[in-house]
Amino acid sequence: MLRLTLEQAEELAQSILRRHGFSEAYVRAIGATLLAGERDGCTSHGLWRLLGIVQTLKAGKVEPCADPQLIDQAPGLVRVDARGGFSQLAFAAGLPLLADKARTNGIAALAINHCVHFSALWVELEALTELGLVALACNPTQAYVAPAGGSRPLFGTNPIAFGWPRVGQLPFIFDFATSATARGEIELHRRAGQPLPLGWGVDQQGQPCSDAAEVLDNGAMLTFGGHKGSALSAMIELIAGPLIGDLTSLESSVHDAGSKALPYHGELLIALDPQRFLGGQATQHLARAEALFLAMQAQGARLPSQRRYAARAHSLAHGVEITQTLYDDLQALLD
CATH class of the missing domain: 1.10.1530.10 (Malate/L-lactate/L-sulpholactate dehydrogenase, four-helix barrel)
Structure with missing residues (x-):
């Protein structure tokens, strides 16, 4: 090391x-x-x-100098066209207007289109929770994951993340793939020559497989929780794909055309302002959230x-x- x-x-x-x-x-x-x-x-x-x-x-699948275009789509909606660049600049371009709209309306959404994405969603959610906003984010990826009962790649790893701001403490954030594990984790297992835990993927015949290379190159990853994870993954395909006018994971794979580049798709973020929801009662109700966190920890649970x-x-x-x-x-x- x-x-x-x-x-x-x-x-x-x-x-x-x-x-x-x-x-x-x-x-x-x-x-x-x-x-x-x-x-x-x-x-x-x-x-x-x-x-x-x-x-x-x-591979020619990302624009290294793309200038994102900010679009004020509607009173509660911001759109940013990443123009084929990585998602970081598109998010930065949309964040101030998203926050303003959330504070005005209580809730607002940011749709990022035509971006290349590689990063964890918690990085963006921390930026929102620092502004005192509750946040959700999700996106498709490429077709790596079989739906429950299937054996061929259709869904992406399709992460979903949630952030809750806490006064004087780091935020409550979870960020996880709807697949049994992140694709990057399987890639790291392949690099290290380590077998996969059963339940992470299947081979070309749809049988449980511990060979990282077989899962990545010929088989498919699996969702967590069987049909429950599969349903969540399908939801993300819809609300961060067709709903915002962007690609599903399968369509992103078609765009990739075998180059094995990072995924090209869209992303949906939703911001909620507790102060706008609660007004003068915000302090009282946010304290109840802290009581919930304490009760979780009192049982020995680790907060995300x-x-x-x-x-x-x-x-x-x-x-x-x-x-x-x-x-x-x-x-x-x-x-």
Whole structure:
């Protein structure tokens, strides 16, 4: 293992992005997102993603200097056309207007169209909870996952995330794929030559499979919770696909045309303002939420994101560790 300070990790990411021609705005935004994943122990969404980012660029599937277009669609709706760029700048462009509309109306939505997406949703939800807003986000990906009862890829990993702001404390956030695990986790198992837990995927015949390469190349991933996860995944296909005028996971795979680039699709975010919902009673009712969190912890339950926050505290003090193999692969991107 190789230890890097957070500053070294961010500089490595930014140097690679500059080397491959990304605009300075994307260099900063993508670099910050990659650093957040690595810092918080989410290595499948950290520096390792640079390999896929550069591959996507070389495949001609992302615009490295795209300027997002902000559209004031309706009183409670913001739309941002990412114009084929990564989602980070599109989100940044839409965030101020989304927050203003949520504070005015109590609820507002942001639809991001025509973006390439690789990052965890919690990064965006933390930006919303910092503004005191409750938030939801979801997106399709590419067709990696079989529906319950099926055996062929149709759905994406289709993550869904929720964020709740807390006064004086880090927010309550969950962010998980509707697949049994994130695709990045299976990729990391393949790189490490490790078998998959049964239940993560099936082979080409639809049989349970522990071979990461077989699942990724010939078989399909599975949803969590059988038909329940499958239904949630279908919901995300609809509300973050046709509802916002963007691609389903299967359509995104067709767009990819075998290049194995990062997914191209849309994203839906919904922001709710507790102050607008509750007015003068906001403090009273938000305190009831804190009582719920305390009751969960009193039973020994771990609140979502607590492990990530612990990893963040450790990284802020000690930096991060990556494998020498990954470091060598990243250095090769600078040649």
